[in-house]
Amino acid sequence: MIATSVAYDLVFVIHLAAALVTIAVFVALHVAGSTLARGADHATLAKRFPPRRNWAARAIHLVALSGIYMAATGGKDVSFSRPWVGVGLLCYLLVAGHLEARTLPFERRIASLVAAGETPREMGKRFVASVDVALALIAVALIAMVTQF
Secondary structure: OOOOOOOHHHHHHHHHHHHHHHHHHHHHHHHHHHHHHHHHOOOHHHHHOOOOOHHHHHHHHHHHHHHHHHHHOOOHHOOOOOOHHHHHHHHHHHHHHHHHHHHHHHHHHHHHHHHHHOOHHHHHHHHHHHHHHHHHHHHHHHHHHHHHH
16 A cells, blocks of 8 residues: 555654654653662652653554554555454554553652652552553554554
């Protein structure tokens, strides 16, 4: 479906870039959680868990929007009737729900504790597990997108 129109190709590039950003953000979250679990010093934790919203993690929403656009405007090879498109959308719904309901609120709670001078080391492993759930679902979606079954 590549090179059928300039608009489609631009959206495809946006889709790929947003997917790479999403993976990088979740890997960074995993590393931050691992740093917390190992008991890093307070200065390091303050850098890993700043007291602000994590807008970068929401790049996953751009992946879904661009994917929906491509499925809606593309040919039959990338339509909503293809199972791999459905798997991608289902994985997005699961990751987005988990991200917004569990991972990001957990990250904000950790950030507020770190900002208050605490080192909530016991939360590190649970945070990593939460991020790993999202990474596993992203891996399933990636496999579906690459194999296009």
